[in-house]
Amino acid sequence: MSGELLLEVRNLAVEFPTQDGIVHAVSGLTFSLRRGETLGIVGESGSGKSVTNLAILGLLNSERSKITGEILLHGQDLLKASPSQLRDVRGKDVAMIFQDPFACLHPMYRVGDQIAEAVRAHIDVSKSRASERAVEVLDAVGIPNARQRAKDYPHQFSGGMRQRAMIAMALVHNPDVLIADEPTTALDVTVQAQILELIDKVKRDFDIGVILVTHDLGVVAETAQTVMVMYAGRAVEHGPAREVFDAPQHPYTWGLVQSMPSIEAKVAQLRAIEGSPPSVIHLPSGCAFHPRCPHRFDTCLKVRPPLEHLEGGHADACHLDATSKRRLWEEREAARLGIGA
Amino acid sequence: MVVYILRRLLWAVVVLLAVTLITFFIFYKLPPGDPALRFVGKQPTTESIALVRHNLGLDQPFYVQYGKFLKAIVLGDKYGWPGLGYSYDSSVPIRDKIIEKAPRTLSLIVGASILWLGLGVLVGVISAIKRRTAVDRIAMGFALFGISAPVFWLGLMALFIFWYKLSLTAGTGYTPITESPTQWASHLILPWIVLALLYAAIYARMVRGNLLDAMGEDYIRTARAKGLSERTVIFHHGLRASLAPIVTMFGLDIALLVGGAVITETVFNLDGLGFMAVDSVFRQDLPATLGVVLVATFAVVFMNLVVDILYAFLDPRVRYG
Numbered sequence: 001m002s003g004e005l006l007l008e009v010r011n012l013a014v015e016f017p018t019q020d021g022i023v024h025a026v027s028g029l030t031f032s033l034r035r036g037e038t039l040g041i042v043g044e045s046g047s048g049k050s051v052t053n054l055a056i057l058g059l060l061n062s063e064r065s066k067i068t069g070e071i072l073l074h075g076q077d078l079l080k081a082s083p084s085q086l087r088d089v090r091g092k093d094v095a096m097i098f099q100d101p102f103a104c105l106h107p108m109y110r111v112g113d114q115i116a117e118a119v120r121a122h123i124d125v126s127k128s129r130a131s132e133r134a135v136e137v138l139d140a141v142g143i144p145n146a147r148q149r150a151k152d153y154p155h156q157f158s159g160g161m162r163q164r165a166m167i168a169m170a171l172v173h174n175p176d177v178l179i180a181d182e183p184t185t186a187l188d189v190t191v192q193a194q195i196l197e198l199i200d201k202v203k204r205d206f207d208i209g210v211i212l213v214t215h216d217l218g219v220v221a222e223t224a225q226t227v228m229v230m231y232a233g234r235a236v237e238h239g240p241a242r243e244v245f246d247a248p249q250h251p252y253t254w255g256l257v258q259s260m261p262s263i264e265a266k267v268a269q270l271r272a273i274e275g276s277p278p279s280v281i282h283l284p285s286g287c288a289f290h291p292r293c294p295h296r297f298d299t300c301l302k303v304r305p306p307l308e309h310l311e312g313g314h315a316d317a318c319h320l321d322a323t324s325k326r327r328l329w330e331e332r333e334a335a336r337l338g339i340g341a
Numbered sequence: 342m343v344v345y346i347l348r349r350l351l352w353a354v355v356v357l358l359a360v361t362l363i364t365f366f367i368f369y370k371l372p373p374g375d376p377a378l379r380f381v382g383k384q385p386t387t388e389s390i391a392l393v394r395h396n397l398g399l400d401q402p403f404y405v406q407y408g409k410f411l412k413a414i415v416l417g418d419k420y421g422w423p424g425l426g427y428s429y430d431s432s433v434p435i436r437d438k439i440i441e442k443a444p445r446t447l448s449l450i451v452g453a454s455i456l457w458l459g460l461g462v463l464v465g466v467i468s469a470i471k472r473r474t475a476v477d478r479i480a481m482g483f484a485l486f487g488i489s490a491p492v493f494w495l496g497l498m499a500l501f502i503f504w505y506k507l508s509l510t511a512g513t514g515y516t517p518i519t520e521s522p523t524q525w526a527s528h529l530i531l532p533w534i535v536l537a538l539l540y541a542a543i544y545a546r547m548v549r550g551n552l553l554d555a556m557g558e559d560y561i562r563t564a565r566a567k568g569l570s571e572r573t574v575i576f577h578h579g580l581r582a583s584l585a586p587i588v589t590m591f592g593l594d595i596a597l598l599v600g601g602a603v604i605t606e607t608v609f610n611l612d613g614l615g616f617m618a619v620d621s622v623f624r625q626d627l628p629a630t631l632g633v634v635l636v637a638t639f640a641v642v643f644m645n646l647v648v649d650i651l652y653a654f655l656d657p658r659v660r661y662g
Binding site for chain 2: 057059087088089090091092095096098100103104105106107108109117118121122153155166169
């Protein structure tokens with residue numbers, strides 16, 4: 001990736017003390033985002049994807065969470081920023097869109113007014129100028145007849161249009177970073193593709209960096225240049241998207257890739273990952289994935305594997321050596337596709 | 342919208358008819374006493390009772406009496422429009438009686454409702470923002486006290502302390518605002534506060550709960566992600582979303598008090614509509630009871646309509662066809 005470095009997260013950890021114990025939502029997370037790049041963060045529910053994003057935006061309740069590490073935006077550490085500095089960043093430098101566009105717009109205000117409000121949150125312009133800007137961005141995200149539709153209430157919009165409106169709202173200040181937290185999960189399949197295309201388009205048109213959070217590898221495969229796979233609050237695999245899809249290194253990623261439907265693989269050939277995500281309060285010893293891993297051995301139960309870098313910026317956290325990984329992956333693929341059977 | 346309002350008004354007439362019919366029926370069929378006996382004097386003869394019964398129309402069948410009652414309402418009677426007859430007890434036209442007592446009740450309601458709405462929303466919002474702090478606990482403790490304390494006890498304590506001991510306010514009774522605004526307020530300040538305390542407590546708890554619910558919504562997260570100040574997030578987004586149910590309850594509470602502020606009116610000797618309602622039932626003064634019931638029912642039906650119309654403006658998702 002060649003673009004300007006926008007965001008750098010170093011060794012981020014987020015803990016929530018609860019009555020049952022400390023929830024380790026995110027641990028030792030390091031990644032960066034450049035202009036023009038889409039970073040796909042993939043993982044199951046509870047893997048810490050959303051918490052990471054809320055931490056970047058400073059939207060976690062500081063009284064109920066403990067955040068350590070560094071979140072550098074243009075070199076400035078957001079974790080050391082004051083609440084008012086953070087408020088200045090939110091919506092202006094870093095904008096976010098969420099999973100459920102049905103619930104994310106205020107039901108009692110007109111769509112255009114809500115976008116205009118976002119304009120006026122950061123720059124001192126007249127209401128009519130802000131409304132003009134709202135119409136501009138609504139038009140830019142492909143809302144037909146934007147001037148008229150800006151006067152509608154959210155319930156008069158379809159799900160896809162609401163997500164477009166959310167994207168429009170995120171774009172009013174030409175932010176550097178757009179965080180999209182499962183932006184297509186709540187939408188129809190046909191609309192999903194349109195929204196992904198739109199996110200890709202605004203990334204190019206507005207020249208920004210995008211963090212795309214999803215549990216759907218297919219979504220990432222289509223749009224991301226870099227992929228980070230998270231499990232139980234940690235990155236287990238991280239690298240260029242092509243590498244991660246063509247030569248996945250971590251058994252968890254294998255599971256994700258092989259549970260992804262495709263034209264070639266029939267439903268019977270889909271492989272589920274056995275078991276369920278671990279409790280984030282009582283994490284398994286050693287490698288957090290070991291209870292569900294078919295290839296575990298003794299070390300996995302005792303020692304947590306570090307994220308080790310391979311050539312080409314690809315990194316993974318697994319105790320298996322490179323040769324075994326290649327062999328196991330090829331065996332799994334062969335078994336799945338029925339080759340040699 | 343116009344069609345909707347017309348349809349609702351038509352329904353209002355049906356409700357009023359039903360309520361008066363039921364009141365009429367209860368009064369005529371159920372109590373053992375004879376209204377004529379009260380009217381006839383200390384040493385009634387059979388003839389005089391029969392005469393009174395005839396004069397009052399009590400010797401006519403039920404439906405004729407009800408018909409006459411309705412006719413008087415629609416066309417008016419010799420005392421004016423709407424005709425509500427005259428009291429069995431004091432021979433005063435009910436219409437005049439209600440016109441005399443309504444300002445007393447309305448004065449009580451207007452003052453108290455402004456107080457309780459302001460206080461309730463204020464305490465509720467503070468409590469929600471300062472959730473789980475000492476401020477929240479104190480506020481909710483106050484709310485529990487307000488809800489639990491009986492109005493007659495609060496009223497008597499207030500009178501004892503502020504009137505009898507400290508002489509800060511006027512005592513019981515009522516002075517029309519046209520006579521002396523200061524005396525009017527001085528007489529009403531205690532009943533306002535006592536009545537408002539009960540409702541403010543209920544409203545504070547409701548505002549707190551609604552606001553906390555609203556603040557957990559996704560659109561609040563969106564508002565924060567836009568970079569809005571916390572003040573704007575709370576008041577412009579959170580409170581706005583929790584407003585509609587509060588307006589609904591406010592409208593209905595006001596309406597119910599038109600004939601229902603019985604204890605407050607009694608303790609402070611305000612002698613308004615609520616007191617009149619109870620008093621007339623004890624005296625078997627049917628026309629007076631019917632008069633108050635009619636006014637109170639109208640208030641409820643009317644405020645219901647107002648609330649429903651307001652709702653359409655408060656929540657754009659609500660549209661009436």
